[in-house]
Amino acid sequence: MPASSTERPAVPTSLPATVTIEPITAFKDNYIWCIRAGGRAVVVDPGEAAPVLAALQAAGLRLTGILLTHHHADHIGGVAELVRTLGPVPVYGPADDRITEATVRVRDGDRLVLDALCDDGLAFDVLEVPGHTSSHVAFHGHGMLFSGDTLFSVGCGRMFEGTPPQMSASLDRLAALPAETLVFCGHEYTAANIAFARAVEPDNAAIDEWARAVEALRSCGRPSLPSTLRTEVATNPFLRCAEPTVAGAAAAHAGRPLSGPVEVFAELRTWKNTF
Numbered sequence: 150m151p152a153s154s155t156e157r158p159a160v161p162t163s164l165p166a167t168v169t170i171e172p173i174t175a176f177k178d179n180y181i182w183c184i185r186a187g188g189r190a191v192v193v194d195p196g197e198a199a200p201v202l203a204a205l206q207a208a209g210l211r212l213t214g215i216l217l218t219h220h221h222a223d224h225i226g227g228v229a230e231l232v233r234t235l236g237p238v239p240v241y242g243p244a245d246d247r248i249t250e251a252t253v254r255v256r257d258g259d260r261l262v263l264d265a266l267c268d269d270g271l272a273f274d275v276l277e278v279p280g281h282t283s284s285h286v287a288f289h290g291h292g293m294l295f296s297g298d299t300l301f302s303v304g305c306g307r308m309f310e311g312t313p314p315q316m317s318a319s320l321d322r323l324a325a326l327p328a329e330t331l332v333f334c335g336h337e338y339t340a341a342n343i344a345f346a347r348a349v350e351p352d353n354a355a356i357d358e359w360a361r362a363v364e365a366l367r368s369c370g371r372p373s374l375p376s377t378l379r380t381e382v383a384t385n386p387f388l389r390c391a392e393p394t395v396a397g398a399a400a401a402h403a404g405r406p407l408s409g410p411v412e413v414f415a416e417l418r419t420w421k422n423t424f
């Protein structure tokens with residue numbers, strides 16, 4: 150292992166007391182996460198500008214940066230208007246020609262320090278997690294994971310540009326982060342994902358427990374997110390491909406034996422597409 154990676158300090162695990170994370174809802178079920186410190190804010194995946202402009206104005210916040218996980222329009226579509234309206238801010242995004250709005254290209258292993266957001270400087274490690282798209286990244290730091298459309302609560306994104314080995318390796322990487330990590334996903338898909346997870350693992354009590362919590366949150370109009378990686382590892386079938394119950398259900402659905410977790414993952418993803 151190169152010396153630099155062993156000497157590198159771990160990204161901070163806790164959130165400074167001055168920092169809060171708030172959802173801005175967009176489109177039908179997108180979340181634009183707003184990281185707020187004092188009077189400043191950074192937004193993650195602003196697919197549209199209007200709700201962000203309204204939220205910033207209502208709270209008297211100044212935008213100091215934008216994080217982008219992947220090139221889909223529902224995640225980057227608002228960037229141009231935000232910058233046009235509010236003036237230039239650093240726009241961090243993966244190296245992908247389809248994201249022309251990014252001003253700072255990020256790669257796996259990069260650490261972003263958002264020092265314009267708060268004096269301590271929030272720091273996020275960049276993880277390349279291909280599968281949903283070829284250049285999808287996630288941001289991890291301060292006990293938080295912004296997972297875009299790679300990891301959802303109790304589900305995962307569709308594999309538009311990746312292969313099952315790629316997507317399952319990306320999910321495994323995220324699942325290996327500390328269990329208490331808060332998971333901020335790009336969409337409110339949790340309830341539908343729970344219905345699928347129950348079909349895969351009808352006897353998994355952790356799914357029932359999370360389902361009750363999600364129902365309570367959704368019934369009063371609150372997001373089901375953030376989830377935690379502890380909850381995801383216990384409930385999310387796509388993170389549980391090595392579990393005999395999940396592997397058995399996938400093989401039964403396929404009608405043939407499956408040779409390992411990656412084949413189980415591929416079968417689950419196909420099954421979910423038509424569930």
Ligand code: ZN
Nearest residue numbers: 219221281298
């Ligand atoms: Zn997407």
Ligand code: FE
Nearest residue numbers: 221223298335
């Ligand atoms: Fe999306």
